[in-house]
Amino acid sequence: MHLSETVNTGFYSLAPWLVFAPVIGLLINAVFGRQFSERMVGTVASLASGAAFVVSVLLAYSVSANHGLAVSVPFAEWIHIGNLKLDWTFRVDSLSTTMMLVVSGVGTLIHIYAIGYMHEDVRFKQQEGRFARFFIFLNLFIAAMMILVSGDSYLMLFVGWEGVGLCSFLLIGFWFEMDTLARPSWANSDAAKKAFITNRVGDFGFLIAGFLMFWYLGSFQFDEVFAAAPAIAESAPWVIVAITLFMLIGVAGKSAQIPLYIWLPDAMAGPTPVSALIHAATMVTAGVYLVTRSAPIYTLVPQAQYVVAMVGAGTALFAATIAVGQYDIKKVLAYSTISQLGFMVAAVGMGAYAAGMFHLITHAFFKALLFLSAGSVILGLERGHHAHAHHAYHDEKPKARGKKKEERDHDSHAHEGHEEVFDPGDMRNMGGIRKTMPVTFWLYMIGTLALAGIFPFAGFWSKDEILLDAKLHYPSVYWQLSIAAFFTAFYMGRQIWMVFFGTARTDAAKHAEESPKVMTVPLMALAVLSVVGGALNLPFKGFHQLGHWLEYTLGEIEALPLDLGVAGISTILALLAILISWLLYGRNPLKSGQIDPLKKPLGFVFTGMENKWFVDEGYGVLIITPFKKISQFVADVIDWRFWHDFVHDTVIAGTYNWVSSIALDHYADQRGIDAFANWLGTATQWVSDNVRKVQNGFVRSYALSVLLGVVLILGYLILK
Amino acid sequence: MVPVDYYIALSAILFIIGALGVLVRRNPLIVFMSIELMLNAANLAFVAFASVYETFSGQIFVFFVIAVAAAEVAVGLALIVEIFKSRKNINVDDLNSLKG
Amino acid sequence: MEFLLQPLTLLTFFPILGVIVILFMNSEQKSAIRWVAMVTSLLTFGVSLWVFSMFNASNPDLQLEAKYPWIQVAGWNIYYYLAVDGLSILLVMLTAFLTPISILSTWTAVEDRVKDFMIFFLLLEVGMTGVFLAQDLFMFYIFWEFTLVPMYFLIGIWGGPRRVYAAIKFFLYTMAGSILMLLAILFLGIKTDTFNIPTMLVRLPDLYATGAITAGVQMFLFLAFTAAFAIKVPMWPLHSWLPDAHVEAPTAGSVILAGVLLKMGTYGFLRFNIPLFPNAAIQAAPWIALFATIGIIYGAAVSFAQADVKKLVAYSSVSHLGFVMLGLFALNAEGVAGAILQMVNHGLSTGALFLLIGMIYEQTHTREIKVYGGLWKITPIFGTLMLIASLSSMGLPGLNGFVGEFTILLGAFGSEAIGSPWYAGISAIGVIMAAVYILYMFQKVFLGPAGEITHHHELKDLNWREIATVVPLVIFMFWIGLYPKPFFDILAPAVEKLLSALPL
């Protein structure tokens, strides 16, 4: 572990451009987006992201050239008050540059892909004006993510952390007025909101961890925190445990771990490039990065590490089971992502930081590839669907997505023959696409094999490293992860058979068209990376490049050799899973309208998988509904009816009126004033009449009053 | 010589009778006479005390009171006559259109 | 008459000039009246910039003092005494800044009795500026009470359907608090033989030390001041006037009410309760923190259940001001400075929210959340500005709200005075809840399919005037969020000085 040095020369001085390049890109698009052509918008955005990549490369080069010296690049003072000294400082070390490279590299590819994807997407949804907005958000995301990975303190990390949460919200809700099938609906915006709020729950944990850190360790700056931690771990270990566990809440929120993973599947509502970039490759790995970054404090508290590892392993297994029961091509990938994030979290929880980071990188490659390919499939199906529709009703324009529900239902009824709107993401609507979309097919295959962990694809190496670590240190984690790996191969196999093999189950699938080059070329780049990505950290003596690279930052990392036992078992499991999936889905391809062949043998278990084990419903019953009810109750009953109406208007104002005996009848028309009085009704009337009787106009009573006063005064004086 | 206390007691009784008269009588003239009774009770006390202190000032006060009472009578009667002219009635209890 | 030329005198009373001009104008010349008011408030803002340029941020003491004997009779050492320091300069600037914005927002919203409106508005500015500048308790009290009057009219004449009720409630409720403060002020005046706050601060420690004012009495005085300020803030459970006042008030009134008037309460705690009654303040800190925490959670929960978008924002103020109170009574630099900054932040973000809500209300005349939906598509600029304001309100890093809330919670978490991290910990849940109600509001109004209202109204996006109204606020949201250093630099010396006097 190296303490950082403050340097602001050479390439290091470029560090702020990591953030400013995308910010400038987004500003240009924000101002001129309406005037620019789509190509121009896309180019600007991609260049902005590309510039960040170039800076990342230069920074990585500098780190390498300086033998891994960790460098702080001060940029600005942020908050200085009392003991709080927060600066905006960039940290350039091997870990942060790794993340920068992944984020900007994958990010740039996805930008390029999105030019093609969004071109069609905005047209299908008849919202061409929204093209530029997408790239603005995307650039904003890159900027926020860069802040996250380049920050020199937990707080800057947190700034980026929440920033990416916002971008996630904006992008999930990009088609905020519809659902994933472009029907007018609250679904997409609900998903966006859910993501943001769930993330905020995680951020709450992060915040508390930060407060503890500040008051017990005295700083937010990484080096200072790490330097102070060991002493506190001696004197008050609970503090470190609390910090790490609260941080884990943040990790669970951002990296979609149990129990906060629920937002990620819904996040698939966002356009596919978003799913690839944010919800697979980069943002969701921020939690893994956070734990890796905090390695020096996690290492101090094995209890917390164990919890992290168990959460990761549990998530890996749990999500993998759900993925088996999904029909939506992106939902399968979403649960797969959660599961793979579980792998990474388990790895970093076990202290296998290099393995975790390794898997993070390879996963970024192949999961981005898979998502983007899935996007390609979906668009292909859309195209097929529209071409077909156009063919059948050539006097009609492509279907209007913005039309009112009844009309659109009528449309679809007319040519689909059933009430359902065509869902281009539903695997049951696919089949046999390998013929119509061959490029996509092959790309998808590469991604699948990498994800399934088949030798020699990238996923094989990274996953095996995690499994090996687990086997050596945490057997229970090892078993969970192995089973998860089995499921992984199975659901990916299932997907491949359902999507690409067999025969087309719909006209759309039959007429599916291949995607343009602007989309496939970035995919090819990712495919290459998915194939050779394993070379980053080969488990052979003299290799372990990534591990060594990260050692600059993380200190000594155990370099494990390839364990043929572990590798063998996992490969056999994967192959077995693919075989089973072939038996179920490949041998006898699904027919149109046929129920899943797993349904019968697994029964209610499959129902559980299909329905995500009813976790969302559980949250609904346990948290959301009670919260709504309570807040409704507090607002209506306690605050308004009790506190506002009863206590204030009835009791306070009422007593006031009661005492002062307001004359209601004279004021019946003045509701405004006598809103104070109206409720008391006849009771007030009665009292008021009686009190007013005292001032009855009779001289003699007035004199009596005077005399009473005299008697009272004299009585007081005499008796005193 | 009658002790001064007796005079005082008498004046107090007169005063109380006067005050009660104001309370119970309805004819403004009688009410007014009751007030005069109260004033005269005071006058009695004055005179009695003046004799105790052997000073004139108490007796002078009495003259003033008498004079002022006369002025009051003039004004008071005029008012009562006015009322009587307009209402044909001199019951004080009918003077109750102003109240509340 | 030398005092008339003092910068702070000018700043405080400059709007009076506008009032005089408007008084002599024909009430039919609405546009001219608007311009006069606008120019007056802009010039006042100019004066405030001038004042700001003369303000020395590194000096923790009162500056630019305008101090002249005013009422000098036995037992009445009353001065005309205006001065500014790091604790108040930001709020003064905020007042001068929000007033022209509010006036601009009324350009088409107020058509009825424009003359009266502008007169009251400018008078209100005088009162608010005076509250933040007065350094003599008598003077402070005058300004403090005076602000009630124009606001009462603003709500009562130009408000919604239940405006009279709301106006009277606002007036009586606030007055109820300030009369107790009045007694405490008088008591202090008698004991210290001055109403001059700096002098009082010099004399009070002796009185406390000698027992001339016992700890119990100190607590009573503290509570009496608290009564006035807590109602104004408003602290839970004294917030019942707020939803009425906010919902009924015209947009500009709501902006000023949320932006400045509520800050008068928190400022009062800062300027009076803490330095004048240090022991009581420390003693009361856990209790205030408790009420603040309840307020944060309660306000957020109640906000979420509102059907009226303005009411939602109104209740959110209860929650946000809870944060401010929590920060103030953390009694450490982080908390107090954060709280002062958060006062400004709340003024900006809630001000912007009210402005924006007002703009849509002007078109549709309804604020019911459920009739809206999908507005971001129909009115993109409006939606974007609303999004920024909402995010600022829910404390997203990079925007102003975060800086304030973070420093407040950080300060409160480790505060010695509060003595327990639980308050800050639970309050942090309020941050989650803020996301819940703000996003709920944003979603239901701006996202999703087009709502029912779009069938009845041809909704127009914001025009240039409306954009110009909100954009200055947005600029400050980003500024404070991204680079708050200048603001903290202003606050730090004064806050340090304030806290160094506390027997912590």
Add this chain to the structure above:
Amino acid sequence: MTQPQFIDFYTLMPFLIVTVWACLLLLVDLFIPKDRKGITAVLAALGLVGALTYSVTQVGLASRGFNSMVVLDGFSTFANILLLASGLLGIALSYGYNNRMGINRSEYYTLMLFSVSGMMLMAQATDLIIVFLALELLSIPLYVLAAISRKRDAEEAGVKYFLLGAFASGFVVYGTALIFGATGSTNLADIFFAASSGTSSLLLTIGAALLLVGFGFKVAAVPFHMWTPDVYQGAPTAVTAFMAAGAKIAGFVALFRVFATAFPALSADLTDILWALSALTMIVGNLSAISQTNIKRLFAYSAIAHAGYILMAFVPYGNSEIAPTAIAAGLFYLAAYAVTNFGSWGVVIALETAEGKGLEISDYAGLAKKYPALAIAMTIFMLSFIGFPPTLGMVGKFYLFRSALAGGFPGLAIIGVVTSLISAYYYLRVVVNMYMKEGDPVVEREAWLGFTTTFTAIVTVVVSLVPQFLFLLASTAVLK
């Protein structure tokens, strides 16, 4: 018995001017044609102006006259100036009003002058005989004035006022008799010596208490207040305005002079009673006001309530340390009240029609739209009554509550502020009607009326911003 000296007349000069002028006016009036009776008003005002000018020259001077039966000091000068100004404002209000109401009786102004002279004598009296005479001199013209319009309500008001006033006089006289009996003198200074030389007795205490009843009646303290709403409502509004201010000033000034000069020794007993009176008056006055719909009755109860506030200043009258400031506070508030009082009644007069309409609070609806200046003035008066800045009422209450606290009566101060809060509700109702309701009020525009409301409104605001001279005047006026 010595011959009267110049100093005797000098001491009483303003009073004499007014009295003599009033007598002359009676004569002059005979030569004024019936259709030009307005001249009488101008002449009466001239007399008051003369007396006022003379009074101003007496500021800071002190003398005694007529065997120490009357005195000239800062206190009396302050009161004289206030009373003369009140008389002037009363005439200003009456001028147009009487024409409109058909009260074309030339003796009206003469009676007013006599009443003013009685009030002034009251302020200068240092002998109970003079106090009594002054009391009657101020009261009897008021009885007549109350009934002068010869309307049904006015007559009723006159008779009620008269009967109850005479009834109260009875207590004053009897009280004086007892005091005389206890001390052997009616001169305040002699009474003081007698009382403090140990001959203090129940007789004296009871006598003082009975005097208190009489004064309490004049200032409308609870429970001697019940005539007030009826009389204020029934009397011609201009008369009401005059008597609300004048009688109150005179009553309080006499109350203080008598009690502070003669009975400091009794303060232990009387303080409690004054405390109770003050508290009761504030509470009952304010609470009763809330339910009123007639503006005249509303202001009548408000006048009662304000008597309570002023009484607050008299509670510590026996404490020589506190009393000077407390009394100064009371005088200050009296002045503030007088100004605001005339202004507010002026607005009432502006809206009153010859048929007696325009007196309901609801008649004020829409005033702000149609007559903004009048509405602003009325708002200022209402704020002053509530005690809100920037008005005299606020400064006055600040001063009053401060002296209550300094005098060790926090309870009274609390009652004071709480009832102020209550009062805000009914005063605001007037404002609500003017500004927040739709209506079509009709206002008579009369020059002197306009002048009075404008002038008092300006004074209410401006003097509140520079109150020091009034403060000084009030505090130097206090008896040494």
